[in-house]
Amino acid sequence: MDYSQVFPHGRTTAARPDRSHSLAASGYTSWDAISESLLRARADARAPSARSVRSQQTQDSRHGLQNAHLRGPASESGTSLASSGTVSSRYSSSPVSSRHAHGRSEDHDARQKSERSRTSDSAFRRGARFLQKSEALRPYALVLTLLGIVLVKWCVGLGGYSGRLASPMRGDLEAQRHWIALTSSWLNGSTFLHLPPSPTTRLDPRQWYFYDLSYWGLDYPPLTAYHSLFLGFCARLSRSTARFVTLRPPATSSVTALRAWDEYMSALEIEGSLKLWMRASVVVGDAMVYLSAVVRYCTRNYRAQAGDDRSGYGRYGGRIERRMLAAVLTIGLQPALLLIDNGHFQYNSIMLGLTLWAVNCFEDGRDVIGAVLFICALFFKQMALYYAPAVFAYLLGKCFWLGRGQGLTLFVNLGFAVIATALAILSPFLSTPDTILQVAHRVFPFARGIFEDKVANFWCTVNVVIKLRTIFSEGTLARLALLLTSSAVAPLVVLFVCLGYWLGRHPGARKPARAAYPPPSTRRSPALSLLPLSLFSSAMAFFLFSFQVHEKSILLALMPLTLLGCCREAGEGRREWGWAVLVNNTAAFSLWPLLRRDGLAIQYFALLAAWNGAIGYNPWRLRGRTLKGLSLAAYVAFACLHGLEAVARPPRHLPDLFVVLNQTVAAGVFGLAYLWSWKRLLQESWAMLGIWSERDTAGDGK
Known part of the structure; x- marks a missing residue:
């Protein structure tokens, strides 16, 4: 079985895991087994296989039919296997098994659960359900969704922008x-x-x-x-x-x-005509590059769950379609990106869209095209370097996974495509050495210092206690930043290379070269499921430790984390969803000093409140004590700082007090999110190794 069918980034459910023991019932004690059990239970919770249903029935029969609760795949309405008719008639027809010990019927509980599920639905899901259930609007559901996103972006753009009427430099x-x-x-x-x-x-x-x-x-x-x-x-x-x-x-x-x-x-x-024209250029570029990439990503990764029903309206198609639309709305209306691009004014969405198109190509197995698109993102904004270690590590790991012959071919093709693309983009500036050196000097301005403004990263936070610029020279600070950044991202490269090499040695993790399978260049590596998380980890490491960081650079860490958070629409990733919303809200909070100067206070509060309400976010209902406690503490700190800033002024000798407190609190959340990402990377990779080891052992036993 192809591992990418079981644990792809898109969470395709065409293939089911072979076993579905819960963590408590598994009896595993090693980290390998725990991680494997977590992944198996997560995949099985979406849609258990027939074997898992039989196993559940056997376990229930041992405890007595009067206490049996034959649970099925969680659906949008919360129906169970017993009520949907997928359980064996031997059990569903039993008068004992249809009632709880307290005499309540399972159908009654299913109806109550369905009602609770509908009342707790997010506004995005309810809107998507309305579009899907309307015969007249259903064919245009995606178009109407995109028009709604564009309308919100345009409304945000009606406010102020960076440097309005601030002569002579403006913004x-x-x-x-x-x-x-x-x-x-x-x-x-x-x-x-x-x-x-x-x-x-x-x-x-x-x-x-x-x-x-x-x-x-x-x-x-x-x-x-x-x-x-x-x-x-x-x-x-x-x-x-x-x-x-x-x-x-x-x-x-x-x-x-x-x-x-x-x-x-x-x-x-x-x-005002200049403002409207410039705003329109952002919205059009965003729709053509970023939103198109988001739609492609969500269409591929959510509609694929409908299996062979390509129309999207089969047994599970309508539900999958609604979740896909909800995911498009969640990603497309990400508050921090809207406030910066459509409020403050920049073209970050084009760079993020090119990167997301590269991820889409990697998921399709078109690695060379994906590499070319990522180089284009890199040559659009140098901040895309934040993603470079993760992309490089994934592609190099895939070369090891394919083996000596096929991997070397892919490596050569990637190298040729990257060099050719870079030369084509730089060709007008290669006439003289002075010209290309000037381009490099302007793109990487090391003379500006380790930071220009207050940023929620490691250096700005440490500078509150230790005045770095008075102790170290700019050259020393640059070397320290390089050392810390390299130390933070180097393990990521090692992880992907070792994972690819190890999986390449196991025949179960690599399909044989037969005509029935796609050519080697289009095969999907099992490590592809780790790419979004590694993109977030790499981008956050650069944001926290690298040299010359801007507050807007946090957008690079938000994009892959938001993609992971939207896996909740696919029936999983609830812990990732909690972290994604927390980091998104913290990022918007860290941008508050910049947005306040631009006159975007109304847009800031309105967009944050609307987005959190529309996705159905409630920090009190988060799973996990650590995440819940951290989220509540962070939001209390945010509210206190906003309230303090509204009623008081900072001391004269500390004019940046509120800004420093803002960035310090945000930096703490970002640092913990970076550590969490590494925890998840190690758990997922360890589980991946354990699963393929077990498959190979089982194959040898046969």
């Missing part, structure tokens, strides 16, 4: 607009495009990373520059929008010219 919206004007100046010679107002300087790509570095010098990789060039091309198609891409005169220009340009931009901001 991130002006930075992005300036880069659009800078790169699109290359098009000034085109005859069919409209020219913006003066100046009409024409700059070719070799000059982009040198132009007027004192005013929002371009400091993102070339793919961001190409994206800005494309937006500038679109703006120049119309005379009314061509004025948005007016290039600011160099800093060496006269004071009169600079003042005239500043007044012109202030008039555009007050008019």
